[in-house]
Amino acid sequence: MSAALKIEEEREWKQEQKQERISPVTFTTDRTSSGATVYNVNRDYITHINVNLSPGCASPEAMDQMFKHIHATYSTPSLSVTRLPRTCEPPSDQITTTYLAVDPLYNSAILSIAEVRAMIGILQIMMVNPMLCSSQYLPETLADLKRTMTLMELAIRAYRHTDLVHSLSRAISIGVEQCRGLLEELTLNLASYRHSLASGALNLTRKYVWARAGQGSTMDALDYKLRKSHSSFAACLLALGYAAWPELKRGQLGKDTLDELAKFYVELEQESTSLRHIKVDTVIVQDHLGRDLPVPMIFCTSSQDFHVVIAGFCSGLAGDVLIQRGNYRILNAGDQVIDPKDFGTLFEPGMAVTMSILFYEKVEERQGIEGYSCPRCQHVNSRCTGWVTCAKCNGSFKISPEESIVSPETEQHADTDFIPNERSLFRKISISKYAPTSRRAAAAAASPAIANMAPSEPLKTENALSDGGVGDVALDVDDIELDEANMVEMNANTADVGFGEETYGMPFYIREKGTTNYLTSNGCRRAEGTQIIVHPRKNDFEKSAQVFYIDSYGALYHAASGLAVDIVDDVPCLRQLRPVSGRPNPWSHPLPEFSFINSQIRVKFLSDPAFPSCTDDLYPNGSWATKTFLLASNNEKDFHVHPISDFSRWIPTSDMEDSLSYDPKKRSEKTLRVLVERRTKDVGGARTSWEIVPK
Known part of the structure; x- marks a missing residue:
């Protein structure tokens, strides 16, 4: 009986070994509507599905239903199949894992990091033999680089559902490709010297051949370049440390994402002690409350990323509602407004800029005032061009000399933006005047007659009043010309059709x-x-x-x-x-x-x-x-x-x-x-x- 059991166990063991030697089969379905790739490792049982869906192809609810259907379809193996444990992982109750490609650069960055980490592992094995490397610090550099790569992968996975994933993936992909080139060069150098070393003359070759061929200097140069690469990755990680708050405080990201972010920041905190010497390139933004905010350069190339970081810094503080809405301006050293479109070209490491809160006020609100009324304390200051420093509260403000055309939504919020308790805290305030909707409508209706009028002749036109009646509205030609100029500017801005x-x-x-x-x-x-x-x-x-x-x-x-x-x-x-x-x-x-x-x-x-x-x-x-x-x-x-x-x-x-x-x-x-x-x-x-x- 015992012999029979032993034979049966041996037969089952051989069968398992045979199954484990079956090579994975990949079924590519890129031309199907789902664009999926399936890895089949245990006969007709599927353990891994990669689903690549173009963002925007379906609503989140539809995607959720789609994934549930995929999971239900492929989670259960055939009745004739018993699931075998994979040699590369312990048995698990998790049957099928489905991943959604959120950003086109995300998968590329993940794969690049994995490949570079594997290259580092191979190089570390090659360098176990001290005869193959004359650099004293290169092994330590590779170990630091490998540890940083693990953190980079953890970071990009944690941020894959956030607003910053695109810029983060791009920055990481560019850096990883440069690092890969250095590692390939190092691999070629090590392989070349390895093949040139005869086993009986290792010491002699190291003493004379390396000295003449300059192998030591080559390795030291590569070590220096790899350490610079490590520093750039570390700076990227530390930059994320500056931006910890915007995503961690957003509950709509989901519990899994928040858990991954929290895990990443715990790991980063543990590693940060060894990265204190790394300098992070930042733009210093003095915010509306007078704080100096270091915004990492990797988030300054895009106005959208810049806004996410600024809004995160100001979350929960006075003026956060206005900042979330985008009611602020960024000013250079000369107090000139920097167009958000130019952030990527004008911002430089170490540059200092300031931020002002932007309010909209109707033109009528400041008519008849001899001076400029401070938006904080209402003290009337003398008129002057540019920024005004209030003589009473010492705050700065600026009133645009020209009228602006604003959207109906902005006009709707304009009357509710006045929060005295908050305004008194703002260091800089910009006031942009705008004409009420009724006045702009009258100007637009009157515009065809402008060409036939004398410059000083007042224009009268019929316009529907708020009570439904009809009355005469007197407008100066200068006002209409100003509005027309603004409307031309607005039309020019809307020429970006297809690019917004x-x-x-x-x-x-x-x-x-x-x-x-x-x-x-x-x-x-x-x-x-x-x-x-x-x-x-x-x-x-x-x-x-x-x-x-x-x-x-x-x-x-x-x-x-x-x-x-x-x-x-x-x-x-x-x-x-x-x-x-x-x-x-x-x-x-x-x-x-x-x-x-x-x-x-x-x-x-x-x-x-x-x-x-x-x-x-x-x-x-x-x-x-x-x-x-x-x-x-x-x-x-x-x-x-x-x-x-x-x-x-x-x-x-x-x-x-x-x-x-x-x-x-x-x-x-x-x-x-x-x-x-x-x-x-x-x-x-x-x-x-x-x-x-x-x-």
Whole structure:
């Protein structure tokens, strides 16, 4: 009986070993509506599902139902299958795990961190033999770097459902790629020296060959560069320490996210003692209460991220409602307002700026006052230009000399913003005057008659009063001209159709300013690789090929083909959206972000657009990651178009069929040429001005 049991146990053990040797099978369903990848390791039993859904494709409630359905469908193995424990993990009651890709850069950053951490582990094993490394500090550097990578992964996972995930993922991805290059160089150096060492002459080689070949200096140089890389990662982590409050105090994030954030900050606090020597690049913002707030530079490139951090610093304090609403201005050292669109270009490490609270007041509220009434204590001060320091309370305030046009929502809040107990605490206050809605409506109704009037002639027009009657409203021509100028400015601002958050997905045309040329695909083609050019519109077929739209991540799409606009070297072309690999390459990488500011179509790269074989130094010193670029027409510079063969080393087997349709035909005429150039001015010029025309 005992022998029979032993034979049975041995048979079962062999069967388990056989099952464990079964290689995982991957089923790729990227062309399905769910775009899922399934890893099947135990016959027909699924233990891991990755579901990649484009943000905005469905409501949160619909996504929740979708995941519940997936879990119910794939959680239960077939009746004939007994689940076997995986060799890489202990048995668990958790059957299936489903992950949602929140941001296109999130998965790329996670994979990059995992790969770099694995590279560090391999290097640490290689360096166990002291003969392979002459650097005294390199092992310690690698250990610090590996520990920091673990914290970075913990941080990005904790922040994946927050407003800061995009900027955080981008900063981490760029840093990890630079670190990967250094580790690859170190690996090649170690491997090269290892193969050159004969087992019988290790000491002799180390003493003479390394000294002549400069191996010691090479290792020390790499150690220095890796330590700088570690410092940049540590600074990023410490920057998150500055921004702990905005997310931890937001209950709508969900308990799991809050728990992950809390865990991250506990780990960061434990590690921070060893990072005290690390300097974090910040912009110092003196807020409305006089506090100096250090805002990390990684959150200063985007006005949205900057607002999240500022709102977090001010949460629960006087004026927090106004700040959450965006009623504040950022001023430079000369007390001039900094446009939020220029934060990314004007802010520099160590720069000091101030913040003022912005209030809106009707024009009538200050008419008849000889001086300027302080918004805190109501003391009347003498009129002067610029900022006024109140003689009574010593606070600063400024009243805009011109009228502003405000939204109905802003006008609705204007009368409720007066909170005396809070106003007395604000160090700086900006007052922006606006005309009431009824007056602006009267001015708009009267505007067609302005051209026929004498400059000093008062205008009378009928206007519906609040009680439903009709009366005469007397307006000065100067007032109407002021309102008209403001309305022209407002209309100019709304030219950003298709580039604003409220208009994502709306179709539009992009016209070269002052011409009849429109941005379009070469020959109206819809194939991947097609060059983007400018061309006059001749018929409806060409018109349909000139329609574009922006998605919620700032990617520009060609509506007729459904393909995105990518930049290869400096050439815009059509590109199919693909999953981003752990290491971006010319075939698979994050798409650039497009924005429309001051008539310029600006381009922000999330990975290096230059082809490895490109001989032109298009983006020296990694400027693709630190500078801003734009689309320019009529370029003097020639360009190169890459055939599909140039991409072959990066194309996976699953994409071979798609690659057959790649069609990069070149149009080199200067009048049709559109390329990416470095931005040197804040407004569009002769070749860099565009117009957005709603469809």
